[in-house]
Amino acid sequence: MxxxxxxxxxxxxxxxxxxxxxxxxxxxxxxxxxxxxxxxxxxxxxxxxxxxxxxxxxxxxxxxxxxxxxxxxxxxxxxxxxxxxxxxxxxxxxxxxxxxxxxxxxxxxxxxxxxxxxxxxxxxxxxxxxxxxxxxxxxxxxxxxxxxxxxxxxxxxxxxxxxxxxxxxxxxxxxxxxxxxxxxxxxxxxxxxxxxxxxxxxxxxxxxxxxxxxxxxxxxxxxxxxxxxxxxxxxxxxxxxASTLGTTLPEWLHSRLKAEHSVGDRILVRLTFFGATAFQPLTARLVSEIGGDVNILAGAIEEIAGEPFGTLVVSYPAAPEVIERANRFYAATGLSNEVLGYVA
The missing domain is CATH 3.40.50.300 (P-loop containing nucleotide triphosphate hydrolases)
Structure with a gap:
């Protein structure tokens, strides 16, 4: 037109x-x-x-x-x-x-x-x-x-x-x-x-x-x-x-984020659900894959141009073996993920 x-x-x-x-x-x-x-x-x-x-x-x-x-x-x-x-x-x-x-x-x-x-x-x-x-x-x-x-x-x-x-x-x-x-x-x-x-x-x-x-x-x-x-x-x-989509961490948590991790730290990851992953119970499957020590810190459900879109911020131990299992899970399921940082 x-x-x-x-x-x-x-x-x-x-x-x-x-x-x-x-x-x-x-x-x-x-x-x-x-x-x-x-x-x-x-x-x-x-x-x-x-x-x-x-x-x-x-x-x-x-x-x-x-x-x-x-x-x-x-x-x-x-x-x-x-x-x-x-x-x-x-x-x-x-x-x-x-x-x-x-x-x-x-x-x-x-x-x-x-x-x-x-x-x-x-x-x-x-x-x-x-x-x-x-x-x-x-x-x-x-x-x-x-x-x-x-x-x-x-x-x-x-x-x-x-x-x-x-x-x-x-x-x-x-x-x-x-x-x-x-x-x-x-x-x-x-x-x-x-x-x-x-x-x-x-x-x-x-x-x-x-x-x-x-x-x-x-x-x-x-x-x-x-x-x-x-x-x-x-x-x-x-x-x-920035203020429209996804999840915003509370300032007390955001201020504690570190770029590198130490022994005993937890990793914070933003998971994004859309398309084929929008309606699958992937959070429960992630817990099953890496163990029960997974915290949900923030979340949001959106609709963009009529399509579902959701985000979750989760944390779990930053131990190498746990991160490796999680990454294998993300690769196998196509679940979009972004590492936000680490907290003690």
């Missing part, structure tokens, strides 16, 4: 220019939900604004469904924007218009008559769960309801692509989950391609099938969400995910 080919975006003149995007190469698959994550100022918003022509690339090509955005004139951009819906962090509703009239606005601009508008807006409000709120003004709606109106408005012109610019970051966690569920429903029922930018790792983990990580204007890592989240290769990705 979208292709970025060597896209660079600079602001300012040569003497005082700032490069917001630097050689972006990326594709967004048709019908997929793709997330772009990164720190504030990484270039996320600039990237998404190139898709509907709100910004123009300094060099490179942005191609949306076969159309090169940078080559469009004003009329061509208006046509593109009818096919690309957008939802915003702060909703951007007109306070003087009801929910119905906010959704109707792009249809009015497109020149539809009142009968056609009514036939379109009513079902859209029903789709987003606000069929009984059509006469309410934004001041009478909650944050989640306002965002639902914004989503209905973005769908009014029957777009093939939906852009989400930090659409859940102003919402509480429960409301965020309801909005994400709605976006999943829209993606499934309408076959709509969704490109979302966010700094919230939980959002991408919950909804996106594919993800790209942007840092200082460059895509540093991209791929299926499960692969990127469970085996991040770039340091920026690992930092962004």
């Amino acid at each position: 979208i292709t970025f080919e060597g896209v660079t975006k600079r602001y300012g003149d040569d003497a005082k220019s700032f490069t917001a995007l630097d050689g972006i190469d990326m594709t967004v698959s048709r019908g997929a939900i793709t997330g772009i994550i990164g720190r504030s100022g990484a270039g996320k918003s600039t990237l998404i604004r190139l898709v509907n022509g709100l910004e123009k690339a300094s060099s490179g090509r942005v191609v949306v469904d076969g159309t090169e955005v940078g080559q469009l004139n004003d009329a061509g951009l208006r046509g593109l924007r009818r096919e690309v819906g957008m939802i915003f962090q702060h909703f951007n509703l007109l306070s003087s218009r009801t929910a119905f009239d906010n959704v109707a606005l792009p249809l009015e601009i497109a020149g539809l008559d009142n009968v056609a508008i009514k036939q379109k807006v009513g079902p859209l409000l029903e789709l987003v769960g606000l069929g009984d709120k059509s006469t309410r003004y934004p001041s009478e709606l909650s944050g989640g309801q306002k965002q639902r109106v914004g989503i209905a408005r973005a769908l009014a012109t029957s777009p093939k692509l939906l852009l989400s610019d930090e659409a859940t970051s102003a919402l509480d966690p429960e409301t965020t989950q309801s909005i994400l569920a709605l976006l999943r429903q829209i993606n499934a029922e309408l076959g709509l391609t969704v490109l979302l930018i966010t700094h919230e790792m939980e959002v991408v983990k919950t909804i996106a099938s594919h993800v790209a990580v942007i840092d200082k204007g460059r895509i540093v890592e991209q791929g299926p969400t499960f692969d990127v989240f469970t085996a991040p290769k770039h340091e920026t990705t690992r930092i962004l995910l």
Whole structure:
């Protein structure tokens, strides 16, 4: 649906220019939900604004469904924007218009008559769960309801692509989950391609099938969400995910970790369960293999892009024969493991 080919975006003149995007190469698959994550100022918003022509690339090509955005004139951009819906962090509703009239606005601009508008807006409000709120003004709606109106408005012109610019970051966690569920429903029922930018790792983990990580204007890592989240290769990705996935040791234990072991120490190992190992009783089998002196220190169960993912931190004696038996077990079962260190 979208292709970025060597896209660079600079602001300012040569003497005082700032490069917001630097050689972006990326594709967004048709019908997929793709997330772009990164720190504030990484270039996320600039990237998404190139898709509907709100910004123009300094060099490179942005191609949306076969159309090169940078080559469009004003009329061509208006046509593109009818096919690309957008939802915003702060909703951007007109306070003087009801929910119905906010959704109707792009249809009015497109020149539809009142009968056609009514036939379109009513079902859209029903789709987003606000069929009984059509006469309410934004001041009478909650944050989640306002965002639902914004989503209905973005769908009014029957777009093939939906852009989400930090659409859940102003919402509480429960409301965020309801909005994400709605976006999943829209993606499934309408076959709509969704490109979302966010700094919230939980959002991408919950909804996106594919993800790209942007840092200082460059895509540093991209791929299926499960692969990127469970085996991040770039340091920026690992930092962004540090507080989102896996297990965190308590500080009193973390501070005691040593890189080398002495006689009588215990080894701390993080076990990761996914794919073929997700549903097997491997912890019990590990205890059986190396003996009963195994402690479980921390654990977490996750779901990433609909797939199970779990981690356990265990400790057992750092005796060479015990470690050797454990390593044979890991090799035989394919259980992913990482040595965190040793404690007295």
